[in-house]
Amino acid sequence: MTPLRVGFDMDGVLADFASAYRQIETRLFGPQSQTRAGDPEDETPERSPSNNDPPAAATLDSSRAPSPHDLRRRRDLIWQVIHSTPDFWTTLAPVDAEAVRRIRALSLRxxxxxxxITxxxxxxxxxxxxxxxRWLVEQGFDLPSVLVITGSRGAAAAALRLDYHIDDSPKNCVDVKSESPAKxxxxxxxxxxxxxxxxxxxxxxxxxxxxDCLDLLERASVSRAQPTLLTRVARLVGLG
Ligand SMILES: [Mg+2]
Incomplete structure (x- = not known):
């Protein structure tokens, strides 16, 4: 029986990027400022804010609803803080304190x-x-393979011959579905x-x-050698 090859997205699946983003936003613009929390997959600014831009206070007036320009500027400033925080990606809290340790245990078993993949x-x-x-080791996965990509998740899933890819981005899931045999x-x-x-x-x-996802993967792993059971699990996950 061939063992499963599983890809895990980081932010929004294992690491709580959204909370860290909101904390920076609150620190910069106050508690009323909350906009939609970002994800590095869709929030990375196309350009870095330049030093010539006016200071935040000049463009961000909290007494009125922020314009699209304000929101863009706000996002750029938050990302500026992220980019200049040494080892920012090691500072995030886990989404689920047990998940990474569990992935390690399941991968061994x-x-x-x-x-x-990130x-x-x-x-x-x-x-x-x-x-x-470093973050994954601290969370309990001793020998993590980390792939940093800029392009398509689907191409990565195909090249890695993944059986499953876990992601919080519908766009990435569609990409994996259309570009690779991975589920x-x-x-x-x-x-x-x-x-x-x-x-x-x-x-x-x-x-x-x-x-829940790890429960499903474990069932898929156990039932891989038993096609009937596998079909039932696939149906449960919505893949049948
Ligand atoms: Mg994500």
Whole structure:
């Protein structure tokens, strides 16, 4: 029996980037400022804010609703803080304190090959790869393979011959589904029924938490040698 090859996205699946982003936003613009929390996959600014830009206070007036320009500027300033924080990617809290340790235990028990895949941009300090590896080691995964990519998740999933890829971005899941034989599993928060329904329609698996997702993967791993059971598990995940 061939062991599973599983890819895990980092931010929004294992690392709580959204909270760190919101904390910086609150520090810069006050507690009322909360906009949609970002994800490095879709929030990386196309340009770095230049030193010639006016200071934040000049463009961000908290007494009125922020304009699209304000929001863009706000996002750029938050990213400026992220880029200049030494080893920023080592400072994030886990989404689920047990998840990384559990992935390690499952990979040992079922001989999974695990790859952590990320599109995180560089910050001051060590390379994104080393920061991410340090974080995973601290969370309990002793020998993490980290792949930092800028291009398509699907191409990476195909090249790595993944069986499953776990991601919180519907876009990445669609990409994996269309570009590779890997089965994407979307982590869709409870309550986000629109996303869950459209993902299901596209043949993307759904899990509500990373813990649920690991349960599904373990069942898939155990039942791999038993086609009937595997079909049942596939149906449960919405991949049947
Ligand atoms: Mg993500």
């Amino acid at each position: 079922h001989r999974w090959d695990v790859v952590f 599109q995180r941009p560089a910050t001051d300090g060590e390379s994104v790869q080393r920061q991410t590896q 994407p599993i979307l982590i869709a928060e409870p309550g986000d029924e629109t996303t869950a329904a459209s993902a299901k329609k596209l043949g993307i698996g759904i899990a509500r938490t990373v813990g």
